[in-house]
Amino acid sequence: MSLKKFSDLFNDLDSINSTNNKIDVLKKYFLSNEPIDNSWAIYLLTGKSNKRFISGRYLKNLFSQIYEYPQWLIDSCYLKVGDSAEVITLLLKNKTNSRNKKLSNISLNELLSKIIPELSKLNEEKKNYEIKNIWETLPEDNHLIFNKILTGTFRVGVSIGLITKSISKLINIDEEIISHRLMGNFNPSIDSYKFLINRNINLEELNSKPFPFLLANTFEDKIFKVAINDFQFEWKYDGIRIQLIKRSGNVSLWTRGQELVNESFPELVEKMLCIKDEFVLDGELLVWNFKEQIALDFPFLQKRLNRKSPTSSIQIKYPIIFIAYDFLEINNRDIREVKLENRRIELEKYFSKWQNKAENNINTIFRISDLIYPKDWSDALSFKEKSRENNTEGLIIKNKRSPYTSGRKKGIWWKYKVDPMQLDAVLIYAKGGSGRRAGLYTDYSFALWKDQELIKFASAYSGLTNIEIKELDKWIRKNTIEKFGPVRSLKPEMVFEISFEKIQISKRHKSGIAVRFPRITKWRKDKQINDADSLENAYKLLKKIS
Amino acid sequence: MRTKEEDLIKYIDGNLYCEPADIWIDPSKPVKRALITHAHFDHFTFGCEEYFSTKETAIIIKERVGDNIKIKTFEYGEEFKINGINVSFHPSGHILGSSQIRFIFAEEKWLISGDFKLQKDETCKQYEIVKTDYLISECTFGLPIFKWDETNKIANDISKWITNSPEKTSLLFCYSLGKAQRLLNEISKTNFKGNIYSHSSIYKMNNCYKELGIDIKDTIKIENKKNIDELKGNLILLPPSLSKGSYLKNFKHIQTAFASGWMSIRALRKRSGYDKGFVISDHADWDGILELIKKSEAKNLFFHHGDSEALSKYLVEQESINVLFLGK
Numbered sequence: 001m002s003l004k005k006f007s008d009l010f011n012d013l014d015s016i017n018s019t020n021n022k023i024d025v026l027k028k029y030f031l032s033n034e035p036i037d038n039s040w041a042i043y044l045l046t047g048k049s050n051k052r053f054i055s056g057r058y059l060k061n062l063f064s065q066i067y068e069y070p071q072w073l074i075d076s077c078y079l080k081v082g083d084s085a086e087v088i089t090l091l092l093k094n095k096t097n098s099r100n101k102k103l104s105n106i107s108l109n110e111l112l113s114k115i116i117p118e119l120s121k122l123n124e125e126k127k128n129y130e131i132k133n134i135w136e137t138l139p140e141d142n143h144l145i146f147n148k149i150l151t152g153t154f155r156v157g158v159s160i161g162l163i164t165k166s167i168s169k170l171i172n173i174d175e176e177i178i179s180h181r182l183m184g185n186f187n188p189s190i191d192s193y194k195f196l197i198n199r200n201i202n203l204e205e206l207n208s209k210p211f212p213f214l215l216a217n218t219f220e221d222k223i224f225k226v227a228i229n230d231f232q233f234e235w236k237y238d239g240i241r242i243q244l245i246k247r248s249g250n251v252s253l254w255t256r257g258q259e260l261v262n263e264s265f266p267e268l269v270e271k272m273l274c275i276k277d278e279f280v281l282d283g284e285l286l287v288w289n290f291k292e293q294i295a296l297d298f299p300f301l302q303k304r305l306n307r308k309s310p311t312s313s314i315q316i317k318y319p320i321i322f323i324a325y326d327f328l329e330i331n332n333r334d335i336r337e338v339k340l341e342n343r344r345i346e347l348e349k350y351f352s353k354w355q356n357k358a359e360n361n362i363n364t365i366f367r368i369s370d371l372i373y374p375k376d377w378s379d380a381l382s383f384k385e386k387s388r389e390n391n392t393e394g395l396i397i398k399n400k401r402s403p404y405t406s407g408r409k410k411g412i413w414w415k416y417k418v419d420p421m422q423l424d425a426v427l428i429y430a431k432g433g434s435g436r437r438a439g440l441y442t443d444y445s446f447a448l449w450k451d452q453e454l455i456k457f458a459s460a461y462s463g464l465t466n467i468e469i470k471e472l473d474k475w476i477r478k479n480t481i482e483k484f485g486p487v488r489s490l491k492p493e494m495v496f497e498i499s500f501e502k503i504q505i506s507k508r509h510k511s512g513i514a515v516r517f518p519r520i521t522k523w524r525k526d527k528q529i530n531d532a533d534s535l536e537n538a539y540k541l542l543k544k545i546s
Numbered sequence: 547m548r549t550k551e552e553d554l555i556k557y558i559d560g561n562l563y564c565e566p567a568d569i570w571i572d573p574s575k576p577v578k579r580a581l582i583t584h585a586h587f588d589h590f591t592f593g594c595e596e597y598f599s600t601k602e603t604a605i606i607i608k609e610r611v612g613d614n615i616k617i618k619t620f621e622y623g624e625e626f627k628i629n630g631i632n633v634s635f636h637p638s639g640h641i642l643g644s645s646q647i648r649f650i651f652a653e654e655k656w657l658i659s660g661d662f663k664l665q666k667d668e669t670c671k672q673y674e675i676v677k678t679d680y681l682i683s684e685c686t687f688g689l690p691i692f693k694w695d696e697t698n699k700i701a702n703d704i705s706k707w708i709t710n711s712p713e714k715t716s717l718l719f720c721y722s723l724g725k726a727q728r729l730l731n732e733i734s735k736t737n738f739k740g741n742i743y744s745h746s747s748i749y750k751m752n753n754c755y756k757e758l759g760i761d762i763k764d765t766i767k768i769e770n771k772k773n774i775d776e777l778k779g780n781l782i783l784l785p786p787s788l789s790k791g792s793y794l795k796n797f798k799h800i801q802t803a804f805a806s807g808w809m810s811i812r813a814l815r816k817r818s819g820y821d822k823g824f825v826i827s828d829h830a831d832w833d834g835i836l837e838l839i840k841k842s843e844a845k846n847l848f849f850h851h852g853d854s855e856a857l858s859k860y861l862v863e864q865e866s867i868n869v870l871f872l873g874k
């Protein structure tokens with residue numbers, strides 16, 4: 001019965017929007033299943049592996065081959081559905097009428113620990129035969145789960161945080177403890193589940209608990225009225241926020257999303273272990289360009305985040321740095337109530353002590369934030385405008401006399417982000433979306449004028465409301481000039497305001513420029529295509545920065 | 547006079563038109579004369595001088611728009627002449643009164659499928675096989691990913707959905723005409739024995755069906771002020787137009803679902819904003835469309851209503867059926 005139960009769980013989680021209800025459903029599931037199946041469920045739901053046994057393309061080809069189904073028809077279906085595993089599941093409804101559902105009682109454990117691993121050992125011919133066999137003997141309700149696991153695309157609207165919350169509620173133990181237990185390699189087994197739900201907490205677990213993060217508010221104009229000396233100014237880096245804990249000889253790196261990321265950044269853990277003191281620091285983790293002393297863009301950081309146990313060549317290729325900007329605990333003394341200016345003094349004092357120990361050599365990976373000292377508010381504004389030059393997002397402004405509180409309390413920290421760059425561009429191509437946006441044209445390409453010609457300069461797919469997406473989709477279908485597979489070229493008629501964060505020279509693009517994080521910020525229905533910006537205007541932006 | 551090269555039925559501005567009879571089929575704008583396949587508002591436009599439909603369709607239309615309208619009515623299968631062309635209505639199984647329309651002229655048979663389904667539905671006449679030379683078929687769900695489950699399975703799923711959440715009010719969104727009555731009919735056969743409420747637009751259609759002799763479960767008309775506790779654990783049927791906006795604020799502790807064939811696609815389900823989707827349609831699925839086409843024995847085929855690209859290619863390649871485009 002239990003695979004069926006897992007399919008039901010998937011369907012329930014898929015159709016519930018409320019977090020609390022999802023937690024209830026998960027709790028109920030954990031209570032009514034065997035530890036081993038719960039363990040596998042957690043493994044799948046947290047996306048701990050998502051290993052791909054075969055590709056979506058392989059799955060589609062296989063179906064086409066077995067059931068003599070035209071490949072193009074499967075592709076047409078894919079355009080509507082946007083997920084290979086789901087397309088094949090829907091098509092299988094027509095095909096497997098066999099009454100012999102001998103796999104009706106298979107458990108999640110059997111599927112994941114036996115059937116699928118054995119499948120991947122077979123040669124192609126036998127593997128194909130076996131998949132067909134499973135399709136035909138597995139009850140229809142379970143096809144989607146099977147196909148998704150096979151193609152490594154099992155995903156449902158459940159975060160690791162939600163699993164953490166559910167288990168925390170189930171056994172009445174703090175989320176941070178569960179989060180710690182869920183960290184790292186999770187090998188699905190009876191023991192790993194029992195460890196997760198153990199009501200006894202050991203000391204080490206307690207010691208790794210992070211403090212709640214202090215979050216910044218959006219800048220408000222009224223602060224201009226306050227004396228500038230009341231504030232501490234720093235650059236706002238676009239990395240990940242990390243609470244770095246060193247207690248009892250262990251280091252834990254916590255993200256704001258309650259995730260432990262020690263395994264992605266082993267070199268930082270190792271270096272911090274060299275320091276004798278025990279402490280808790282708040283700061284930003286970045287991939288750093290040491291030559292130019294500047295942060296690299298977020299996508300570089302993602303290459304590190306998505307990878308556990310990075311090889312040394314990855315560590316060299318994407319070198320990281322931790323920039324600490326707050327000090328929460330030192331040698332078991334909680335200093336969060338101390339005023340920021342004094343916490344800063346402590347931070348600088350300890351940092352120079354650590355730095356001066358020659359054997360530590362921590363500089364290559366650990367620093368404290370630079371402070372900025374604007375003379376007045378207009379000076380602060382010009383600092384903010386300069387933030388693009390050092391690849392930051394703007395300023396962080398902190399009240400010098402504030403304690404380190406939890407959450408987004410008013411009047412303590414503000415983020416003052418630099419305005420995005422913007423251009424008005426003409427929509428020229430649209431492509432069908434996938435996943436949630438399947439069946440709609442949601443990936444757009446935009447162009448700028450060069451003489452009398454429209455030159456593509458950016459693609460964007462975010463920024464429109466669902467209603468606008470539907471409206472634009474309708475328009476796209478009516479105003480298509482040509483179709484190339486999933487892409488349509490369109491009558492140049494619609495103008496959009498495109499915002500982006502960075503602009504660079506790029507030889508790869510016909511336009512000669514590349515922009516970072518382009519997104520649609522306005523549908524300029526008030527503008528004609530002649531009102532759109534020229535490529536020259538984009539070059540001007542380029543000059544302005546460099 | 548019509549020549550052989552010209553199609554009896556043409557496609558003009560997105561509407562079907564029979565020139566020799568000077569009559570439009572389900573026109574989207576007011577014209578002189580219109581044949582109406584069924585009473586859904588995307589097939590019926592107010593303001594034509596004269597309408598032709600089945601008796602049931604006429605009664606439903608009048609219930610919806612009032613008596614101030616001229617409709618000539620016919621029995622299913624009854625042949626009548628318009629400008630010398632033989633025309634007849636045949637059940638299409640879509641909703642009560644819905645029909646396929648057949649034309650016979652110069653020994654050529656033309657059939658317009660109208661919206662149709664092959665699945666059993668006790669609230670309307672079962673679709674009838676009509677042989678033809680030329681077929682103009684709808685293809686709303688013209689991809690093989692659409693394969694409907696038995697209606698009673700869906701009804702049982704709905705029943706479970708309601709009874710599994712006794713603390714909540716279950717709002718099921720569905721089209722007021724046809725789908726709502728079919729659901730009522732099916733849900734009354736399940737284990738769900740709670741109260742069913744319906745929105746006034748649905749309530750009105752329920753009565754209309756009852757007057758036409760269709761046996762459907764009684765519902766309570768939903769008034770604006772209902773005790774929240776009274777609704778708990780019960781079902782409310784609402785038209786989809788009320789799913790967005792302030793209407794839902796009248797309720798507390800709700801779960802929502804939409805009953806539609808489109809709900810078979812996860813992305814559409816997620817995008818729809820409803821908690822849940824139940825896959826039930828009054829249109830034919832892929833197999834249904836193919837079956838109607840084959841049983842009609844049509845040699846020449848046209849599609850409208852829906853994306854016919856894949857379906858046409860499939861028929862040409864796999865079934866060697868000639869798919870054409872209607873003349874303009």
